Amino acid sequence: MVQIERLTPRDAETALPALAELLKDAVDGGASVSFLPPLPLEEAARFWRQALQAMAEGQRVVLVARLEGALVGVVTLDLARVPNGAHRAEVQKLLVHSRARGQGIGERLMRAVEEAALEAGRTLLVLDTCRGYTAERLYRRLGWVEAGVIPNFALEPNGYCDTVIFYKQLAAPPPRA
Template sequence: MTNPTISIVVLSPSDIETHLADLTRVIRDSVLDGAAISFMATLTDAEAQRFWNDDVRSGLEFGSRLLFGALVDGRLVGTVQLVVGMPPNQPHRAETSKMVVHPESRRLGLGKALMTAALEAAERSNKTLVTLDTRTGDVAGALYRSVGFEKAGVIPDFAYDPDGQARHATTYMYRYL
């Protein structure tokens, strides 16, 4: 078995169309696997495509967010977003969003590589603080701690799990650059 070729890239608005099938698959399959990333298990391909084409693309075009993609042998299998367009009283801060790696591509170091790329971009954008939130108790918490994030606090009953059966707490985290 050969080692896969892994690369982390910054995706442009036009790259969303190029990778739309993979973007849709990554988010849909991750939600079906239980990922708490704002969507419910009933997520359709059309809804996922609307998210990428409308919500994410507009942020990229406006310059308020960056989208990083993890490619394995040229196929997109993971993403993270860095929101850099913050309110006027928070020009020093950025926020990561929708850190997700397809279930079949986990344990390759892609999450850490994506987060590292986002943090480096935040620093280049003169940000000094990066924040995020994650479902309390998720394995992602260890990833975020491994790249220097610290726990700020927990909000109980923050959101429903993708299956809609139970609500979970969310942990807010931060990292100084």
């Protein structure tokens, strides 16, 4: 049984090794998520320390998926911190461990991050992925709208990938004050 939970600052240190391993698994498996393989575990841990610090400061939401108690998935929501962006956020780092794929965990994480966004007062979400990735099909199936494609955006081990930018309007924006 998969459980989705919101990570808290108190849980962060305990979750750090599993998050680092999850990022390493994704990058070394070919995911284009800001890093190139082979990803040293310490570099993955350094990324998560910064992300978890942003979470502790209220700038990021981190949701994790657990399968039989083991952390097997994550997605983050980076909350816009500019005055004209209080209604929006960026979905980042949707990762499911290679041993847990094909079980609907990515979809469950995406649905949970949308709920978390609404709870945080965020009605407009954006994200990006490389064209042709499995994630692209998932986002389309979940109602995300393609805003455009940036050619040769991300460097990968075998060249560059075109990046598809998506958005999803979760609700009408709040009225202006």
